[in-house]
Amino acid sequence: MQTMKLLIVEDNQQMRLMIRRVVADLADEVRECADATEALALYAQLQPDWVLMDIELAEGNGITATRWIKADFPAARILIVTNYNDAMLRTVAAQAGACGYVLKENLLEVRRLMQSSLHNLSQTPLQTRLQTPGQTPFQTNARPFNCDQEGE
8 A cells, every 4th residue: 555644733642642543554654743833844854745734733823834834835735633613714724725624523534535645646636525525625615625736
């Protein structure tokens, strides 16, 4: 099975461990950090296939970290993994450049997306639909986000 590199950005150590357990067998390298500044530095060093980003971090926040990473690395694929089921946060995350938004209560969806990403690496771009069947990652009436577009 082809594997990938992941970066988990989460301030809660127990949640980082839980996320790692859910996706560890899909990745040959998983790195973790707890704040926005470290997220940018680790992204630059690792160049992971995916970033699993919380919104609330020890220092800074996941929306800011997403903006920073996307500014320096436009092809970065960042998935927001959070407790906040809030339409405004979904919109802000999309505007920052995140590919999708998954609630922590649904970590198996994160795994499914990572598996789909592995399957689609050599095929068509990944079209992510998250949280609610028939909805796009952030809005109910927009086209699906394409997390595999280079330099978007």
